[in-house]
Amino acid sequence: MSSNRISTEIISNKILLIRGQKVMLDKELALLYEVKPIALRQQVSRNKERFPKDFCFQLNDDEVDLLVSQSVIPSKSALGGHNPYAFTEQGVAMLSSVLRSKRAILVNVAIMRAFVSLRETLSLHKELAVKLRELEQKVGGHENAIQEIFRVLEWLRKEEEKPKGKIGFLDLP
Numbered sequence: 259m260s261s262n263r264i265s266t267e268i269i270s271n272k273i274l275l276i277r278g279q280k281v282m283l284d285k286e287l288a289l290l291y292e293v294k295p296i297a298l299r300q301q302v303s304r305n306k307e308r309f310p311k312d313f314c315f316q317l318n319d320d321e322v323d324l325l326v327s328q329s330v331i332p333s334k335s336a337l338g339g340h341n342p343y344a345f346t347e348q349g350v351a352m353l354s355s356v357l358r359s360k361r362a363i364l365v366n367v368a369i370m371r372a373f374v375s376l377r378e379t380l381s382l383h384k385e386l387a388v389k390l391r392e393l394e395q396k397v398g399g400h401e402n403a404i405q406e407i408f409r410v411l412e413w414l415r416k417e418e419e420k421p422k423g424k425i426g427f428l429d430l431p
Contacts, residue, residue, distance in 0.1 A: 264290065264365060269372035274330060274344070276321060280376065281344035282369070285337070290365045291357055299343065301356045308356060313349035317341045347373045 272286045284302075288295040302309050317325070322341050325331045331342075345353065347370070354366035 264368035266368060266372045266375055269369055270376055273372065273376060274325075276317065276344050277315070279344075279346050280373065281346055282350060283331075284343040284345065287345060287350065287353065287365075290369070291353070291359075292361055293357065295338065298353070298357070299340075301353075302343065305352075305356045308352050309349055312346060313352055314343055314345050316343050 269282075269290070272282055272290075273280050274283070275281075284298055285295050288298045291298065302314060318341065322331070322334060322337070326334060331337065350369050350373075351366065354362045
């Protein structure tokens with residue numbers, strides 16, 4: 259992944275939802291930054307004050323098992339003997355300050371764009387859901403009125419079919 263242009267779509271596919279937060283795993287970030295995962299983790303451990311729990315956290319065994327079962331991670335052995343770290347958007351931003359390379363800056367900009375794009379997409383889906391709910395409510399109110407109109411039309415049709423008494427003068431013998 260050494261191209262100068264990093265696809266926002268590729269990055270978006272690497273963003274996961276864990277513990278209710280959108281995060282990226284250390285292994286994926288190391289690939290993007292073109293550093294070894296251990297080097298990335300070392301920089302994080304050397305700069306712990308820059309990575310509070312809302313920026314970066316280590317996954318527990320249950321979360322790792324869930325990621326393996328969902329095929330996000332091929333197997334536990336692919337993790338290299340440790341549970342991965344998950345970085346929130348703020349944690350990713352902080353990574354660029356501790357990695358200090360041109361590549362880190364380039365990757366960080368692309369990741370920030372991916373997070374923004376994901377937020378915009380989620381926002382659009384929420385707006386569409388609200389509009390659909392409003393439309394359902396409007397149609398729901400009209401549905402009863404439309405059914406009543408059809409009931410009245412059916413009643414009128416049946417009334418028209420009933421035999422009518424003769425109207426007019428009677429023929430006298």
